[in-house]
Amino acid sequence: MKYFSFIFVLLITLALGYFASVPIGPAPPMGPLMDPNHGFWQNMYSEDEIAEDEIAIPGLQGTVSVTYDENLIPHIFAQNEEDLYRVQGYVTAQHRLWQMEFQTMAAAGRISEIVGPVALELDRMTRRKGLAYGAELGLAYLKEKDPETLKLVEAYAEGVNAYIDQISSAQLPVEYKILNYRPEKWSGYKSLLLLKYMSDMLVGDRDLEYSNLRKILGEELLNKLFPEFPVDNDPVIEADKVWDFEPIQVSKPDSLNFPNDELVIDPLPQPEEGTGSNNWAVSGKKTKNGYPILANDPHLSLNLPSLWYSMQLSTPGHLVKGATLPGALGVISGFNENIAWGVTNATKDARDWYKITFKDETRGSYKYGESWRDSEFRIEEIQIKGQESYIDTVVYTHYGPVVYDKTFKSERQDINFALKWTVHEGSNEQKTFLMMNKAKNHADYNAALDNYTAPAQNFVFASKSGDIAMRIQGKFAVKWKEQGKFFMDGSDPRMEWKEYIPNAHNPSTLNPERGFVSSANQHPVDPSYPYYVFDNSYEHYRNRRLNNRLREMENITVDDMKALQFDDYYLHAAEALPVMINLLGSYLPNDESAKKYMQELKSWDFYADPNQKGPTLFSSWWSKTYSEIWKEWAEFGVPVVRPSNYQTVKLLKEEPASQIFDWGNSASVETASDHVKKGFELMVEEMKKWEEDEGDYAWANFKRTKIQHLVPQFNSFSVENVYTGGGSGILNATGSRHGASWRMVVELGPEIQAFGIYPGGQSGNPGSKFYANFISKWANGEYLNFNLRKPDDSDASLFITTFVSKP
Structure with missing residues (x-):
């Protein structure tokens, strides 16, 4: 049984x-x-039932000890870094081999090899975006400029392969058996590919949609509906920051012509709106114990196996612990004996599109200024399980790959659009984390970040010496105003990126007077920052809730920071609902359910806790109202992006009679009130049907958070209907499929106190008791003790494995 x-x-x-x-x-x-x-x-099986006392693998220079705690978290103790990362590769593969390979095959556009033709179009687009090309450039960069990092990356790969070489058919992860294939050898290239995959997950652009809106709406209305700085801008770097550098000067060239076509191609997938990440650090002057406290909770897809794998990595020179990415070296978000750090997505537009003019149908050359440049061709052979391979030819310009052309997504338009992206320029993000793992102070933190290119991240920092800091790091082009906001003409050299913002000019702060640093995917700076900054997806609610709470709080404890990560206050609802009720006026359908819903909304305290009904009713009412307001935009017939929730609330409140709310194709004149009333009627219909079909409409039952297996069809390996609160735009940004993929709180006193949790478990095996055992704690806002272990600590050990060199 x-x-x-x-x-x-x-x-x-x-x-x-x-x-x-x-x-x-x-x-x-x-x-x-x-x-x-x-x-x-x-x-x-569970891993403790098959634990081995000793494992021999090739290449070790000394003995390596791995102590597993009661949660299957390994603590690796090695005498040198090569041995450390070799054993990290082996141990990670023991527990997450299928996940590691599946994610890198997805990044390389090779899923068709596993599942057949159903994945062909996905693989084609992945190849055309050039993720594998970017990883190849990254590997070449290491070979030429950083052989020391390359040596460690290869040691990690050798550890993974040592496990693959020893694994029997019986021990293969169950996904290999169901999908009927075997693992292939790991390589340093695959580790770099994984980091490019993260870039693709986190980056977005709206050049296509903004170009269409510019043509449809005109610049004046576009700027009104999509202002580049919100009225309530509370940026990552404090607004009173004084910039102490001389910026590179750039001005918009005269007489530029943006492509003026209406573009009907399908845009690339974008990060889901309303989700994101939080990180912050408070200085000792605001904490009860007088020590800095750092917190980080990146919000990503909620998957099984989990995106993260927890580890401690130790040599005689350093101990570091936190969340690792299976397939990559080191700790990505964590702490050591001296510092702690964490990351959130910086949501800065780093991906631009250029319309290419080819000389003729061969596409062998393209116009650039008064001359023609030669194209390059990359042949992509996509192997398909059970079928012949598909051959795709991708044209590369000096901007980057021509993602959209006559052979892809061109049914409705003659197109040739090239993608300019820093992922294609060769970089060394892996070194950033290797250095950060050993960093001792703020100078070391900055030195580590100087190697980091993409995806742009907000790196928070705190140290035992008392420093707190935030730096927005990536490789950013120096742009004139609106450069990259719209599609650009690739034949005009004035549209080209000319140079990059120096690392020293990237926005950063150290020990600000307010006593805290924070980020929640909002705008990075205020308008005084001397470089052009733009992105469509800046957050407008979590950041203000976070900063307001941090300003108010004093005598802060670790428990306070845990509670803030799990904060369910729904600021969007607190600002929007009174406006909507006011616009509703005395109108209420003659329906007992409608009266009940309104009473529940009026008595709601704006917390999206799992047992509350208010967030369900508001979420439905807002969704219906928002759709009604912008419904006419669906008739544009081309891809567009709709105004943000924040901007829509602002319009409802300040301009309820604006022509914006009037549909041009109806006989009557609509106002904001009409849309709010219609949205309320539709909400009543939806909720009455929900009660009939499902019963209880408490928030957790309505939201239905799901931790989903990486193969969606393997639903039996997922965990459904997780009882937890939060939601999009809330600090606890837990929606139905996205949420806090990792929560960490660290107090940097003489003895570091650390806590962490993620929604999953250490094991990638659905048959293991360690597969999903963290989920209930995570859902309740609980944490695991994450303190560092010393080599002689034996308390609460599950088992210990010694690694020795294999002759």
Whole structure:
């Protein structure tokens, strides 16, 4: 009976593999899959049941000890860095091999090899964006400029391969068995590819949509609906920051012509609106114990296996602990004996599009100024499981790959659009984290960040010496106003990026007078910053809630910071709901349910806790109202982006009779009140139906947070209906499929106190008790003790494995 539930859900998964309406590829051979000696039965274990006292792997220079705590978190103690990262690779592969390979195959555009033609278009787009090309350039960069980092990256790969070489068919992760393939050898290239994959996950651009809106609305209305600085701008770097450098001067060239076509291609996928990340640090003058406290909670897709894998990495020179990315070296968000750091996405436009004019149909050359430049061609062979390979030819210009052309997404338009992206320029993000893991002070932190290019991140910092800091780091082009906001003409050299903002000019702050630093994906700076800064996706609610609370708080404790990470206050609702109720006036449908819903809304305290009904009603009412306001935009017939929630509330409050609310294709004149009333009626309909079909409409039941397996069809390996609060635009930004992928709080006193949690478990094996065992704690806002271990600490050890050199 011990594994009955696992067997049950696995059999359901196998049935899905055969009968799902969206197939994931050819069904696996049932004989090997059901074989009691090699099939899925062999995955019904927890790691402590198969622990080994000693493991021999090639290449070790000394003995390495790995102590696992009660949560299967490994603490690696090595005598040198090569051994450290070699064993990190082995141990990570032991628990996350399938995830590591699946994510890098996705980044390389190779999912069709696993699941068949259903993934072909996804793979084509991934290849055309040039992620693999970027990783190749990164590897070449290491070979030429940083052989020391390359040596450590290769040591990690050797550790992964040592595990792959030892793994038997019976030990293969169950996903390999279901999908019927085997792991291939790891390489340093794959580790770099993983970091490019993170860039792709976190970067966005709206050049396509803004170009369309510029043509449809005109510049005046566009700027009104999409202001580059919000009225309530509370930026990452404090607004009173004095910039102490002489900026590079740039001005917009005269007589520039942006391409004026209406563009009907499908835009690239964008990061989901309303999700994001938080990080902050408070100085000792604001804390109860007088020590800095740092907090970080990046919000990403909620997946199983988890995006993160917790580890401690130790040599005689340093101890570092935190969240690692399976496949990458070192700790990404964490702390050591001297400092702590964390990251949030900087949401700064670093990806631009250029319209290419080819000389002829061969696309062998393209116009640039008064001359023609030669194109390069990259042949992409996409292997497809069960079919012949698909051959795609991607044209490369000096800007980057021509992602959209006559062979891709061109059914409705003759297009040739090239992508300019810092991912394609060769960089060494891996070195940033290797250096940060060993950093001792603010100078070391800055030196580490000087190696970092993409994706742009807000790096928060705190140290035992008392410093707190924030730096927005990436490789950013020096741009004239509106450069990169719209599609640009690739034949005009004046549209070209000319140079980059020096690292020393990137926005940063050290020990500001207010006693804290923070970021929540909002605008990085105020208008006094001397370089052009633009992005469509800046956050407008979490940042203000966070900063307001940090300004108010004194005698702060670690528990206060945990509570702030789990804060459910719905600022958007607090600002929008009174405006909507006012616009509703005395109107109320003659319906008892409508009266009940309104009473619940009026008595709501604006906290999106899981048992509250107010957030459900507001979420539905706002969604319906917002859709009604901007519904006519769907008739434009081309991709556009709609105004933000923040800007829409501002219009409802300040200009309720504006022509913006009037639909041009109706006989009557609509005002904001009309849309709010219609939205309320639609909310009442939705909620009455919900009560009939589902019953309780408390927020957690309505939101239905799901921690989903990386293969969506493997639903049996997911965890559904997680009972937790929060939501988009809330500090606890836990929606249905996105949320805090990692929470960490560190107090930097003489003895560092650290706490962490993520929604999953250390194991990638659905049959293990360590697969999802953190989820209930995470959902309740609880944490694990994350303090550093010393080599001689043996308390609460699950088991210890010693690694020795294999002859």
